[in-house]
Amino acid sequence: MSADRISGAAVPYLPRGVRLHDDRVRGIRVLLAPERVIQLDPVGHAILSELDGKRSLAEVIETLCTRYDAPPEQIEGDVQEFLRDLMDRRMVFLDGEAGGPA
Amino acid sequence: MRDDPAPRDIDGNPVRVGLPMAMLAELTHRCPLACPYCSNPVELTRASAELKAAEWAEVFRQAAGLGVLQVHLSGGEPASRRDLAEIAASARDAGLYVNLITSGIGLTEARLRELDGVVDHIQLSLQGIDAEMADWISGYGGSFARKMQVAQWSRAIGFPMTLNAVVHRQNLDRLPEMIDLAEELGCRRIEVATVQFHGWADLNRRPLMPTQAQATRAREVVDEARRRLQGRMVIDYVPADHLAAFPKSCMGGWGSTGLNVAPDGTVLPCHAAQTIKGLAFENVREVPLARIWHDGAAFNAFRGTGWMPEPCASCERREIDFGGCRCQAMALAGDARATDPVCSRSGLHARLRAAAEAEAASDSTVLVYRRMTREKRG
Numbered sequence: 001m002s003a004d005r006i007s008g009a010a011v012p013y014l015p016r017g018v019r020l021h022d023d024r025v026r027g028i029r030v031l032l033a034p035e036r037v038i039q040l041d042p043v044g045h046a047i048l049s050e051l052d053g054k055r056s057l058a059e060v061i062e063t064l065c066t067r068y069d070a071p072p073e074q075i076e077g078d079v080q081e082f083l084r085d086l087m088d089r090r091m092v093f094l095d096g097e098a099g100g101p102a
Numbered sequence: 103m104r105d106d107p108a109p110r111d112i113d114g115n116p117v118r119v120g121l122p123m124a125m126l127a128e129l130t131h132r133c134p135l136a137c138p139y140c141s142n143p144v145e146l147t148r149a150s151a152e153l154k155a156a157e158w159a160e161v162f163r164q165a166a167g168l169g170v171l172q173v174h175l176s177g178g179e180p181a182s183r184r185d186l187a188e189i190a191a192s193a194r195d196a197g198l199y200v201n202l203i204t205s206g207i208g209l210t211e212a213r214l215r216e217l218d219g220v221v222d223h224i225q226l227s228l229q230g231i232d233a234e235m236a237d238w239i240s241g242y243g244g245s246f247a248r249k250m251q252v253a254q255w256s257r258a259i260g261f262p263m264t265l266n267a268v269v270h271r272q273n274l275d276r277l278p279e280m281i282d283l284a285e286e287l288g289c290r291r292i293e294v295a296t297v298q299f300h301g302w303a304d305l306n307r308r309p310l311m312p313t314q315a316q317a318t319r320a321r322e323v324v325d326e327a328r329r330r331l332q333g334r335m336v337i338d339y340v341p342a343d344h345l346a347a348f349p350k351s352c353m354g355g356w357g358s359t360g361l362n363v364a365p366d367g368t369v370l371p372c373h374a375a376q377t378i379k380g381l382a383f384e385n386v387r388e389v390p391l392a393r394i395w396h397d398g399a400a401f402n403a404f405r406g407t408g409w410m411p412e413p414c415a416s417c418e419r420r421e422i423d424f425g426g427c428r429c430q431a432m433a434l435a436g437d438a439r440a441t442d443p444v445c446s447r448s449g450l451h452a453r454l455r456a457a458a459e460a461e462a463a464s465d466s467t468v469l470v471y472r473r474m475t476r477e478k479r480g
Binding site: 015016017018019021023025026030032034035037087088089090 | 121123124167168169171172197199201222223225260261262264290291293332333334335336338
């Protein structure tokens with residue numbers, strides 16, 4: 001995994017071909033991507049649900065802090081680690097990359 | 103025994119049944135290409151026996167209800183079906199993630215536009231890095247140029263793409279260029295899969311078996327490219343399995359997460375399962391998919407670990423790789439319960455490896471191409 005931090009000004013989004021899905025058969029939330037199904041815990045689902053391709057990472061973190069009444073440092077750490085991993089797997093893009101929001 | 107409430111494996115041991123995640127839908131065995139390692143069975147299904155679009159729609163609805171999340175539309179060449187767009191739309195309407203596995207041949211810009219918003223992802227096969235290699239391997243003149251055109255159209259429309267490079271002794275030395283090509287085409291992923299020597303490929307072991315030196319070099323190329331392309335392109339690599347110490351976990355375990363529907367509606371635990379003699383396979387035209395999955399004798403046959411003989415039964419890896427591939431055990435050991443001979447703990451491993459080395463040392467370039475037998479007339 002790359003150690004680079006994602007800039008707060010960057011706009012992360014789920015690119016085309018990657019989408020959230022409510023798996024009613026198993027009662028779980030999943031991320032569907034090419035040849036991959038990733039089971040999401042509530043934290044992961046909350047983070048990805050906020051990616052609208054419009055708001056910056058800093059704005060997304062602010063929203064999550066308010067909603068979950070959690071300190072920014074903790075949310076920021078969780079979000080950075082989670083999104084960085086998905087970026088390395090090409091399941092989250094940053095604005096400006098080819099692919100366009102889904 | 104359908105009335106028995108507890109599902110049992112081939113030896114009568116009780117098994118636990120999970121839910122399938124992925125379904126391979128082989129829409130047709132027809133294909134303009136004739137690749138000598140085609141994963142279709144040697145006995146191909148005729149067009150007249152194929153499920154109709156409305157039947158596929160019903161299969162997709164049943165699959166989604168059973169727990170399937172992703173469908174892989176494959177073949178043969180799925181574009182050989184004129185009703186591909188209708189079939190793909192019915193899969194999407196059922197709530198499935200739709201992956202199209204294609205050679206590109208038969209797709210036009212207009213047909214691709216019909217799939218826009220329906221197909222989530224396209225997996226484009228690659229037979230070689232240029233027309234000379236690709237057209238020879240696929241047995242179809244002009245295939246490379248047409249495939250590259252399809253890749254450009256797909257990119258312009260915005261489909262996410264994976265390039266699926268099938269590698270063997272004839273093209274493995276050009277792996278760096280294949281990775282470069284995937285990058286040039288804007289692919290998010292490249293899958294580099296060494297030929298699996300079943301079915302048609304088994305008829306082509308001598309021209310296609312990679313050498314040990316090639317496999318070692320390929321590993322280095324993949325490792326270097328992964329570092330260089332981190333965050334830009336994902337590389338999935340499937341090495342030659344007889345060169346590894348342990349077998350692959352085929353299908354993630356028999357009947358555990360995946361199923362395959364053949365063109366005529368026969369439901370299989372894997373695409374080669376019909377090579378295992380003595381197993382009977384049911385058809386979605388006659389039996390509901392959920393019943394086949396949960397109660398079908400063929401699906402239950404090798405679930406769990408109770409059926410395993412030694413050395414698998416006491417192996418600490420028995421729930422990691424499930425003893426490898428049942429079809430390969432059948433083909434090489436003559437017994438579908440046996441340890442997959444690609445495993446270093448199989449008594450047959452040394453002989454298999456020696457045979458592979460001899461095949462890899464061959465200078466044969468004579469390919470047995472996949473072809474359909476003619477339909478009988480009248």
